[in-house]
Amino acid sequence: MSSSDIVKSALSEGRPKLLEHEALRLMELYGIKVADYGFAATPAEAGLVSEKIGYPVVVKVVSPDISHKTDVGGVILGLKSRDEVVQGCERIMKNVSERQPGARVTGFLVQKMMPQGLEVIIGGTRDQVFGPVVMFGLGGIFVEVLRDVTFRVAPVSIQDALEMLGEIKASKILDGYRSQPPIDKNAIASMIVSLSKLMEENPYIFSVDLNPVIAYSSGAVVVDARVIVSKAGVVNH
């Protein structure tokens, strides 16, 4: 499936938010590295997928009706065997049926648990004045509370992207502190460039949140991708 096929099928089915595996696939199509994952329709299938990925894994519910997966008990971390994965999926189904009865469960996303690193957020949106733009910031309280982020209008070059990294107030954290080594700025910058390309080439994508992206001293990996699509390129409320 090409990127436009993924977007089109969501639009035709009236789903403003891409399913987890669709969003991750879209990122892969643009050369953005994501944590190893697989989609499974049933708990048994999830067990098989996890064998291929290798442990530990995380399992997340895939549903067009659920927007906050953790709130309904739809995410289970640190599963270390096939049995644990199968049981985990069953637990998720039970949680969902109790906390959000009637929500359709399309299946499960099995994802490799990534080692700790520095969590950053990379985003893209379509602005009414400036068109497609990309955003960078540190994850967690830096974005949620301090709103310490910076933008660029697409298309961005690798230099533009590196400049963004230096522009946030907390940029020194990227250079390492205490036991944390400096992160691979080029890996993050090239991810920003790829997202800028994605935003430019897909007019029906309204926004992308890659949150978190885990940055290491070498490389960076997307753990969660949230993609909102819209016919008009903007969201109507």
Next chain:
Amino acid sequence: MLDMFFKPSSVAIVGATPKEGKVGRVILENFKNKFKGYVYPVNPHYQEILGLKAYSSLQEIPGSVDLAVIATPAKTVPQILEDAGVKGVKGAIIISGGFRETGTVEGAMLEDEVKKISRRHGIRVIGPNCIGVIDNWSGVDTFFLPEDKMKRPPRGYVSVVSQSGAFASALLDWMAYHGYGVSKAISFGNKVDVDEIELLEYLADDPSTNVVFVYIEGVKENRGRDFLETARKVSARKPVVVYKAGKTKRGGAAAASHTAALAGDYTLYRSVFKQSRVLEATSFDEIMDLAKVLSTQPLMKGRRVYIVTDAGGVGVMLTDAIELSGLEVPETPADLRERLGGFLPPYCIVGNPIDLTGDADDERFIRVLDEILPRSDVDAVVVVALPQIPGLKGSLFEYLVEAKKYGKPILVVLIGGELAVDYRRFLEEKGIPVFESPERLAKALCALYTYSQIRINGGTS
């Protein structure tokens, strides 16, 4: 090409009137007093206005007309613009209000009509609902605020582009009071045709503009990228200082995505300013601080700032402010220490700040500056010359004007009463920026450094 607005050879004032206090009278007086080309008052009720022959319509004017200034009720504007089209007028500044800004259907329809007529005849339009243009070099002045209420600044090299007419006129009045020169000022109102982007482009090519100041509230939908690209191109040639008023709100998107919610913030505009290499003034003070430093000072090649002071305390304040801004106040190198120590009294401090103490005189300042200014490891010099000390008679300030020959930024701190104000006027008239506040000086100097890096590195900072 927008020359018809700034360098017309003939101007018709439609709605000119002899009645005191009327917009049409003030504008006519402006042109009569300052503009060297042909001026034609247009008003069917008069044979003559302020000693000039009046015409009942644009058609009646015998010669060609480059620019029509229209200050008549909104409902008469479409017909006048139509006449202007037939007459072959190149540009119109529509001062009149009563269009889309009223929020009425009638106003919006009138504005659409104006737009259509201007397109059909190829007439360029500034306005409507604006105060138009001042060009201090050609004498064009459509600001309808009489000179006794709003002083006109002297000729200079800073141009002002403003979405708000009231802010533009207040700013110019304030600049006039402080003696800051202006090249051109444009308030573009509802921008049916000419907008800030095209004005930026025009001012980039204008030889009498060294610094462009832009006041914007928001860029029109889908014009963002054009703004960015134009601003970036212009910044590679001359400094653009932007003040953004108002924060955009796009609440709807908030729930859908983090990124979209954050883009609704002012953060996006700030990022765009960085991306386009324009300098953002974040306060009213900064607008003029940046403009006066950028319009008078040469590029600053590096970060190293030397401070020469007759007041230890202010030297320390400046050091803090300059270091905090990201520039450096380096230790005086050994060879320079030695040279300065050779002639300065032993109680002077030859570190940086170089403290000449309260018994300094003009001569001491001048000798030290003569040592420092030619050095390749000095990128800018700040002179703190508090005029209260007995030895300072004023020849230092004449020297500073001459010292521009070294091609380095020189800024001055003067704090005090009338004497300080007199010296300040003298220096600023000669293109040496003077500050009272060390913090404001540091910010402006840092902006000069930022801009210099943009120019030196060819657009990448």
